[in-house]
Amino acid sequence: MACNDFLTLLHLAPRSRAGADAGGVLPHYRGVLVHDSLSLYAGYGSCTHQLCGAHLIRELTAAEEDFPHQKWHRQIRWALTGLNTQALRVRSGEIAEITPEALLLALLLHLNAFHHGIAVGLSQHPRATGRKQSPARNLLERLRDQAQAVLRFADAPRHVPFTNNCGERALRPVKTQLKISGCHQSADGATAWLTVRSYLDSARKHGLSAFEAIHRAFTGNLWMPPIEQVA
Incomplete structure (x- = not known):
């Protein structure tokens, strides 16, 4: 469809x-x-x-259930939902656009949390020998390697939906x-x-x-x- x-x-x-x-x-x-x-x-x-944010949130929630004592999944999820909140504000007309000048603190906070969470997660889930990797590793590598496609909704909030x-x-x-x-x-x-x-x-x-x-x-x-x- x-x-x-x-x-x-x-x-x-x-x-x-x-x-x-x-x-x-x-x-x-x-x-x-x-x-x-x-x-x-x-x-x-x-x-x-644009990778669907709802699917990513579900995968991060599943990772939290599998690894409840780790924090990287909650940090990445918080970053994505925070960026989506700013995107919705733009789309509703509450603010004109998402730019570093207008929302510097919020953007840097969420973007840094996103990338830092990925780095921490990758350190806690190193690559296994062979091609088959764990679901957590596959998710983290996708978030890292396709970060532009994950975050495109924040670059163009008026035209690109989060989900x-x-x-x-x-x-x-x-x-x-x-x-x-x-x-x-x-x-x-x-x-x-x-x-x-x-x-x-x-x-x-x-x-x-x-x-x-x-x-x-x-x-x-x-x-x-x-x-x-x-x-």
Whole structure:
């Protein structure tokens, strides 16, 4: 699936790079892709990346449960949530922008805590022999090596969200359908259902109720998003 604040696209495909390409959006995307660090997304080099903060917070919380006497996970989590608080203030218009000049103390405090927490965590979880590493080590290396993608939301708070909650909300009805009714009986039926879900969720983002969107579709007045297409 792919979505933003105005459109939602759900499609049926394998959980793979080819499946993601089949939607026809990601191969040509040039903006910021907010995702959960699944390895297939790394192959999209024409866009920039933001790793979902909600997923990182969950991983840090899991690390705290595994290593309750260590402090690096709490420190990194505090830093990320603090930076997100400042980003939300910018987005709401409370402050104009996040800059070292305007929020020097808060920024330096949280950024230093973020990088220091990673350094401490890496010292407490050294690399093991071989390719397979512990979940804590993998998380810390991702935070270190992809720090720019982790913190992009703080660099551009007006345009880059901290999480991919937009996509999670769009997928929730699909998961609910699977839990209640089970899988679809055919690929054609699943594809049709996802097409309808894409239409309804896109209409909702433009202020239309599901009833109004369906009524317009069946009465010859199909709603289409008023968004100019860019070549």
